[in-house]
Amino acid sequence: MKQTSICLIGAGGIAAAHIDAANFLSSSVKITxxxxxxxxxxxxxxxxxxxxAYTNFEEVLADSAIASTIDAVIICTPPSVRLPIVEAAxxxxxxxxxxxxxASTLEDAEKLTQLAAQNPQITCAIAYCHRFESGITHIKKLVESGDFGRLVRVENTFAAPAPQMKDHWMSDPKVSGGGSLIDTACHSLDMFQYLAGTPELVGAVLFNGWEGRGxxxxxxxVxxxxxxxxxxAGTINxxxxxxxxxxxxxxTEKASFAYDYCKPNIVSKQTAGVEGIEEINLGDQPGRFGGQLKAFVEKITNGTxxxxxxxxxGLNVANVIADAQGHTQCECCS
Ligand SMILES: NC(=O)c1ccc[n+]([C@@H]2O[C@H](COP(=O)([O-])OP(=O)(O)OC[C@H]3O[C@@H](n4cnc5c(N)ncnc54)[C@H](O)[C@@H]3O)[C@@H](O)[C@H]2O)c1
Structure with missing residues (x-):
């Protein structure tokens, strides 16, 4: 079987997770x-x-011997520089x-979405990897089984003490588009979309603890x-x-399912009116980046x-973020 040849663009922190995923799929994927x-x-x-190795994507494209072998790119740059890379790809x-x-702006998000729509023969995916986290996919299956009544609410918190973010590009609105909402809660908004449907903003409280930052x-x-x-409903922190x-x-109406990323592959189930919590152990599961890359490669090779x-x-999430950023409720961030 021909290996899918990939160019990785941006070799910072998250590149390692994509490289691990490629190594996990080494029989079908090669980073070239x-x-x-x-x-x-x-x-x-x-x-x-x-x-x-190259200093930028243009250099890769100029090296026709390599460029002609590349099937796909994985883009791991900061959001603000991606539009020309996607256009070239x-x-x-x-x-x-x-x-x-x-993207870091709604304008770029709209342009990128339009570009993807105009080129349906090219698979354009956003790495919202939590769609491939074992606990989340399992909960989705339980909810969709219909055995537990209708879905009422998704509650999600992704938070950590991260003082280093004050000086990181991820809190620089010109590069990231904001702060923890666009960088971190974008995952939560997509997870809500994956489990419940397209989100609409109902209200938002944002706090800027660091002057001049997101x-x-x-x-x-939502x-x-x-x-x-x-x-x-979705409550996202x-x-x-x-x-x-x-x-x-x-x-849901009849049960509540909890997933704590500190206890991977274990879903806790609490049934309404029943005492105690049942632990569902999902056993060893491929990581979310591996599952995501497998899905991407199967889509581009077999159309799966x-x-x-x-x-x-991605644009649905960007719309909610833009609405929330225009909906701030304290003077310091308006
Ligand atoms: N899915 C996840 O869980 C997850 C986790 C962390 C980061 N991310 C996302 O991944 C992206 C990268 O984050 P990171 O933590 O790796 O950041 P990083 O700062 O560690 O790495 C970014 C890299 O991109 C490079 N770069 C900048 N401009 C470039 C260009 N034009 N062409 C090629 N490379 C360029 C930088 O030199 C740097 O090495 C961000 O959008 C971030 O939100 C996702």
Whole structure:
């Protein structure tokens, strides 16, 4: 079987998770090229993978011997620089798996979504990897079984004490588009979308603890409408100066399912009116980045449909974020 040849663009922190995923799928995937302005970092990763390092994507494209072998790109740059990279990838018929969030501005998010819609032969996916986290996919199956009544609410908190974020590009609105809401809670908003449907903003309280930077804490209330036209609520919290919590609770009429990322592969189930909590152990499961890359590769090689987030899904999340950023409720952040 031909291996899918991938160019990794951006060789920073999250690149390692994508490289691990490629190694996990080594019989079907090969990282051929790595591009990063920090050539030393790109070179270090490339050496381990028997790949070639470049300072940017244009250089990769100019190396026709390599470029002609590349099927897809995985984009792990900061959001603000991605539009020309996606344009070039699509022009060169390369499929795109791009890190979250879709963009740093709503304008770029709209342009990217339009570009993907105009090129349906190219798979354009956003790396909303929590769609492939074992506990979350299992909870989705339980909810969709219909055995537990209608979905009432999704509660999600992704928070941690992260003072280093004050000086990181992720809290620089010009590069990231904001702070913890766009960087972290974008995952939560997509998880809500995955479990409940397209989110609409109901209300938001954002707090900027660091002058001149994006929101350090965000609380957002969203809603979707289920098949029976009934509302499903989403309560979403993110924060960079709070105690660590990576928790999801999914509440239906008859039961509540909890997933704590600190206890991977275990879903806790509490049935309404029944004492005690049942622990569902999912056993060893592939990590979310492995599951995501597998879905991406199967889509581009066989056309297999999966739960990959599309650019249109990314735009739905971007719309809620833009609404929330325009909905701040304290003077310091308006
Ligand atoms: N899915 C997740 O759970 C998860 C976790 C962390 C980060 N991320 C996302 O991944 C993206 C990257 O985050 P990170 O933590 O790796 O950041 P990082 O700062 O560690 O790495 C970004 C890299 O991109 C490089 N870069 C900048 N401009 C470039 C360009 N034009 N071409 C090629 N490379 C360029 C930088 O030199 C840097 O090495 C962000 O969008 C972030 O939100 C996702």
């Amino acid at each position: 090229a790595i591009a990063d302005p920090n050539l030393e970092v790109a070179q270090k990763l490339a050496t381990n993978l028997d790949a070639k 699509i022009k060169n018929k390369m499929h795109v798996l791009m890190e979250k969030p879709i 929101e350090s804490n965000a609380t957002v209330l 809603a979707a409408t289920d098949k029976s036209e009934l509302p499903v 993110s924060g960079w100066n709070e105690a660590m919590r990576f928790q999801v609770n999914v509440v 449909e999966s739960d990959l987030a599309t650019f249109a899904d």
